[in-house]
Amino acid sequence: MLVTGAAGNLGRIAVEELLARGATRVIAGSRDPAKLADLTARGVEARRIDFDDPASLAAGFAGVDRVLIISTGDIGRRVAQQTAAVEAAKAAGVKHIVYTSAPAARPDADAGLNPEHFWTEVAIAASGLDFTILRNHMYAENNLMDLPQAAASGQLFGLIGDRGTAYVTRADAARTAAGALLWAEGKTVEDVTGPAPVTNTERATLVSELTGKPVALIPLAPADLKGGMVAAGLPEGFAEALVAFQRDAVSGHHGVVTDVVERYSGRAPQALADFLKHNSAALMA
Structure with a gap:
């Protein structure tokens, strides 16, 4: 069995998990x-x-019967790259593809990065191969990008009407992918989530409790949130993608909770509160 992108954070953990579970040819x-x-x-x-x-x-997929295709980081080029990987897998005789996708993958123009995942899913389905599409929800690690700034400023900005995000740790997602690579069968699409949705209001409370600093949620409309990100120095395309994630939280797409992590990894997913407590030093950076 093959893991692509194995030098990356998620891929490396997946390989480690395969070895820990006794896989003999990785x-x-x-x-x-x-x-x-x-x-x-x-x-x-x-x-x-x-x-x-x-x-x-062609050489990399030779002799492989099951492959974990980890989505690349080349935003804007991923559909071509990943479709090429799917076609190579089929040509090499691969029987089962596991792919790391995103929640609510769809082709909508305002869906942020989701169209790239959607069209990759379409290519996988069209291949005729068996597959397990793992729609990894927002990584808990992403909180370490904005929560330190919230702790320092006392303000956390988010969209009005946020209904929560079921943050999942990268380690839980990687162990889930390893389990699916080992024994998943058929053609399935699975949401990989944490144990409960967490709203921006709850995130503000968590960071306040862990740092001892008051943090207030500042709810904004999408245009205002994007404008603030751009003013802070983020590229416009990246800011739009981040706002798209939050729009999906408002619509409820990110609040889905499943048992997929436990089913494929054999352990319950780590809660965001526990993840942040374990990484509390980073919140003070």
Whole structure:
């Protein structure tokens, strides 16, 4: 079985989990196999796999029956890259694809990064192969991007009407992906979530409790939230993607809760409060 993007944060944890579960033939793919030296020392086979290089895809997928395709970080190019990977998997005789997608993946123009995931899902379904699409909800780690600033300023900005996000840790998502790679069957789409939706109001309370600093939620309309992000120095496209995530929280897409993490990883997902407590030092940065 093959894990692409194995040098990344999620991919590396997935490979570690496969080894911990006793998998005997694990292949780790990366654009730079040198980054996998610690894994090869433990018996993992490293292969160069570059979604922009058809030759590397053909060689990388050879002899593989199950593959975890981790979505790339090349925003704007992912559909072409990932479709090429799906086609290479089919040509190589892969039987089952596991793919890390996003919640409420859809083609809507205002859906932020979701269209890239949606069209990759379409390519996977059209391949005729069995698949497990894992729609990973917002990573708990993303809170470490905005909550330190909220603690410092005493203000957390979010959209009016937020209904909560079921944050999931990257480790829980990676262990879930490893479990699906090991034994998932058929053709399924699964939401990978934390144990409960957490609203922006609740996030403000959590950071206040952990830092001892008062933090107030400042609810904004989408245009105002985006404008504030751009004024703070974020590129407009990135700001729009972040606002799209929050719009989905308002519509309820991010509040879905499932048992997928426990079903595939064998352990309950970590709650956001526990994750933040474990990383409380980062909130004071």
